[in-house]
Amino acid sequence: MTSTADQRPATGPGRLAGRTVLIAGAAGGQGRAGAVLFARQGANLALCDIDEVGLETTQDAVRGDVPGTDVLTARVDMRDVAAIERFAAEVTDRFGVIDVVYNNAGINHVGALADASEEDFERVHDINLKSAFFLVKAALPGLKRSTSASIIIVSSGAGLLAPADGNALYCSSKGGLISLTRALARDLAPLGIRVNCLLPGPIETPMVHKFFAAMPAERQQEVRDEVLSRSLFKRFGQPEEVAAMAVFLATDEATYVTAGIIPVDAGWIAV
Ligand SMILES: NC(=O)c1ccc[n+]([C@@H]2O[C@H](COP(=O)([O-])OP(=O)(O)OC[C@H]3O[C@@H](n4cnc5c(N)ncnc54)[C@H](O)[C@@H]3O)[C@@H](O)[C@H]2O)c1
Structure with missing residues (x-):
């Protein structure tokens, strides 16, 4: 069986009317932008994150932009597989279906090999990679009830190349998501479930702000120039520019x- 379009309109506003979109990592940056853009297409939202305050701000942003959107929020630590399972079950129960999984949660890590601990390795891979596997697994019963199921996994250009020193843990976790996407796409195609992976370039979000804030002020401009030297537009992307591709x-x-495996990066991995 292959995925087929149903009778719902394929273009124009309301392209996802009545569908249920689960977004992991919805408390800020690209996840918040995604929540608003999915709501504009008429979707119901199930949002989770470890940051409850940020989730509330996202919910307010959605309701301010698209009043009446049905939004379920939950604090979920993506390191906690049982919590992921509980949330996916709650979403399926509440909405009867999961049409879209947008797996966007992630953390950055920069540090020399000699300083990295086993705990660092596990934290980065648990949040960035293991959580994606178990979220898809937990969402499967809900996805199987959809006539147009789609999974979007957020990796990074750093999943394909090593853009800076001290990126081994981030790169390996994000590289794993690329392989995971391909393998899941193969496994889930017979069920009509599509699986795709986004590779954002440098996007202006809290993650990037933290990255720059952690370095000495005098290094910031140099690193900024270095990062942007790969962008053909010489600017950071905006979270909405990634979320639009997810939609x-x-x-x-x-x-x-x-x-x-789709870059949204102004040529960042190409040059
Ligand atoms: N900003 C960039 O330049 C960039 C580039 C490439 C890829 N990415 C990826 O894009 C995704 C979104 O990041 P962003 O740029 O919007 O940054 P962000 O920090 O704003 O968003 C990441 C979200 O993940 C959540 N999160 C972190 N740990 C969690 C945990 N244990 N459990 C649940 N939620 C958790 C955070 O609270 C946050 O809301 C991430 O996967 C990131 O790796 C970002």
């Missing part, structure tokens, strides 16, 4: 797109 991948305009 597209979730719609019936993308019914022939699966196992896609």
Whole structure:
């Protein structure tokens, strides 16, 4: 069986009317932008994050932009597989279906090999990689009830290349997500579930702000220039520019797109 478009309109506003979108890592940055853009397409939202205050701000942003959106929020630590399972079950119970999983939660890590602990390795890989596997597994019963199921996994350009020193843990976790996408796309194609992976370039979010704040002030401009030297537009991307691609991948305009490893990066990995 292959994924087929149903009778719902494929273009225009409301492309995801009535569908249920689960976003992990929805408390800020790209996840918050995604929540608003998915809501504009008429979706119901199930949002989780470890940051409850940020989740509330996202919920307010959604309700301010698209009043009446049905939003379920929950504090979930993506290191906690049982909590992921509980949330996916709650979403399926509440909405009857999961049409879209947008797996966006992630953390950065920069540090020399000699300083990295086993705990560092586990934290980065648990949050960035292991959580994606178990979120998809937990969402499967809900996804199987959808006629147009789609999974979007957020990796990074750093999953394909090593853009800076001290990036081994981040790069290996994000590289794993690329392989995971391909393998899941193969396994889930017979169920009509599409699986795609986004590779954002440098995007202006709290993650990037923290990255710069952690370095000495005199290094910041140099590193900023270095990062942007790979962007053909010489600027950071905005969270909405990534989220817009996630929305597209979730719609019936993308019914022939699966196992896609899709950069949203102004050429960042190409040059
Ligand atoms: N900003 C960039 O330049 C960039 C580039 C490439 C890829 N990415 C990826 O994009 C995704 C979104 O990041 P962002 O840029 O919006 O940054 P962000 O820090 O604003 O968003 C990450 C979200 O993940 C959540 N999170 C972190 N640990 C968690 C945990 N244990 N359990 C639940 N939630 C947790 C955070 O609270 C936050 O809301 C991440 O996967 C990141 O690796 C970002």
